[in-house]
Each structure stands twice: as C-alpha cells, then as structure tokens.
Amino acid sequence: MEKIIIVGPASQILGVRIAQELGIKSINTETKSFPDGETYLRINIEDETLIQDKEIIIVQSTGPEANSNQNARLFELFMMINAVKRMGASKISVIIPYLAYARQDKIFRPGESKFAEVLLGFIDALGIDELYVVDLHAPQVLESLQCSKVINIDSMKILADYLLSLGLEDIVVVAPDKGAIERSAMFARHFGEDVPVEVFEKHRDVKTGEITMSGKLSLKNKDVVIADDIIATGGTMANAIKLVKDSGARKIYAVATHGLLLQQAKYRILNAGADDIITTDSLNNETSKVSLVKAIIDYLK
Numbered sequence: 001m002e003k004i005i006i007v008g009p010a011s012q013i014l015g016v017r018i019a020q021e022l023g024i025k026s027i028n029t030e031t032k033s034f035p036d037g038e039t040y041l042r043i044n045i046e047d048e049t050l051i052q053d054k055e056i057i058i059v060q061s062t063g064p065e066a067n068s069n070q071n072a073r074l075f076e077l078f079m080m081i082n083a084v085k086r087m088g089a090s091k092i093s094v095i096i097p098y099l100a101y102a103r104q105d106k107i108f109r110p111g112e113s114k115f116a117e118v119l120l121g122f123i124d125a126l127g128i129d130e131l132y133v134v135d136l137h138a139p140q141v142l143e144s145l146q147c148s149k150v151i152n153i154d155s156m157k158i159l160a161d162y163l164l165s166l167g168l169e170d171i172v173v174v175a176p177d178k179g180a181i182e183r184s185a186m187f188a189r190h191f192g193e194d195v196p197v198e199v200f201e202k203h204r205d206v207k208t209g210e211i212t213m214s215g216k217l218s219l220k221n222k223d224v225v226i227a228d229d230i231i232a233t234g235g236t237m238a239n240a241i242k243l244v245k246d247s248g249a250r251k252i253y254a255v256a257t258h259g260l261l262l263q264q265a266k267y268r269i270l271n272a273g274a275d276d277i278i279t280t281d282s283l284n285n286e287t288s289k290v291s292l293v294k295a296i297i298d299y300l301k
C-alpha cells in the first residue's frame, strides 16, 4: 500500500525530512485565517483519488509560533485528519511532535478541566489508526485511547548522543523537580552505568505560577545536564541553573525535548549561567540542535 506524508504547516522541515528519509511522497497544505478568525486548511492536491486507499501519515506540531497559536495549530490538525478520512485514506497515522495542553493533565485548583485527556480523546474520535507523540508530559493520559497503536517516542537517547558528542566529562544529571526524576534517571543511563542523578526541591505557586527552588549539591568540576520535558518561560531551568552554578559545576547544559522558549526564556537561561540550551526539533527554534527524524522513523518502520 502506498504511503504518503501530509506535511502540516507547523512541521514543514520535520515532515519533509521524514518523507525524504522514508523515500515516500509528501504533500503540503494551504492555510489561512478567515476575516472572522476561523482557520481554513486544505490539503494541497487537485485530485482526491491521490489520498483514496493510501496510508496517510500526518505530521503537525501544535506549539505557539510568531504567526500562529496552539489552538489554530490544533484546528489545522483536526482539519487534516478529517480531510484525509473523508477522501478515503485506508490508514491514518498522526505524528504530533509537540502536543499542546499536555501539561493540563490533572486538577491543580477547583473548577479546572483535565483538558489533555479531552483533547486526545477528540483526536482519537476523528478516526485515526495510529498516534505518535514525543516525550509526553504525563504519558498516562494516553491510556484510554481507542486507536490501534499509541506510541510515546523517547528522545532521550538522541539528546544524550548529541551531548556526548560535545565531549562532556564527569557528568551529573540534575532533575529540576521531583516530577522529572524518573525521566532524568532514564536519561542518565544513556551517559553510562553510574552517572548520578540529583534533584532540587521546586515549588510553583498554582495561582501566580511563581517558582521557588532550593537545594545544595556537590557538583564541583562536574559537567551538569539539567533535563526537563519542556522549557516554557525558562523559570524552572533558570532557577536550577543558579543552584547548579552555586554548587561549583564546570559546564551546565539546559536540555529539554520541547523548547517553547517563551518570552525571555533564552536570556534567562543563558544569563543564569548555562553554557548552552539544547532541544529537539519538535518545535522550530535556534536551540533545536537534535532532530527527531531518526527516532520517529525507527518507530514508523
């Protein structure tokens, strides 16, 4: 069965690269906003039989960008799925490198919605066969999906390989908070058997979002990798970096799968003392030094 990649407007580089690596055809989309703000999307084809009976792979990230926001990116995704379904695709696989709303996975304050689950349920209900996400903030939200295959792609090995290529020595992995310990422990194993994992105590005010962090570690002359799933405002990283620096680290790398890097995040992180910021290309920005192409293709094959 012929496979075709539909390259979503938010994942143009990643989508084309995946198609090229797999040696299959790619089709892009046309998008605009109507005068009333509604999203418009069409798959860029003139002949709908091109999609009929084909295995379609849609690639669309859903992060905020200068010319778009995550709600519009999600609507584009819904429309791509609906369009290929309507045109008779025989199988629909959806790759969402960065899933918006993933951090709204639990109730922090009375009256909130568990929207991560709602959103995934909606994507599932559009009639997809396979879903691929990357290092999802809370993977348990994937558990109730009905589609036949759900994969949470792990980017830790490719991030670790990149860091090792920089020649890091005496590595310590630091988790910026308790929620990141498990992930950091798995990450550390890619650097070697006995690479230690340390953690700080983080508190985020649920009303103001303000972060406080504390802890003193023994990091003299160590190369420290601070690993998180997402860098958003950079507050978590900047706080951790200051403490790591005070603990005597030699080099400090701020590493995350998803670099939202909102507002002054890059400045905050580098100004706090990081030597570099390293993220994957789940979102497009100048810190995307590690490409997910190979990791995604390994799962698609």
Ligand code: R5P
Binding pocket: 103, 179, 211, 228, 229, 230, 231, 232, 233, 234, 235, 236, 237
């Ligand atoms: C929170 O639990 C996440 O894993 C990240 O630590 C958080 O999203 C980072 O946000 P910010 O960069 O705004 O501190």
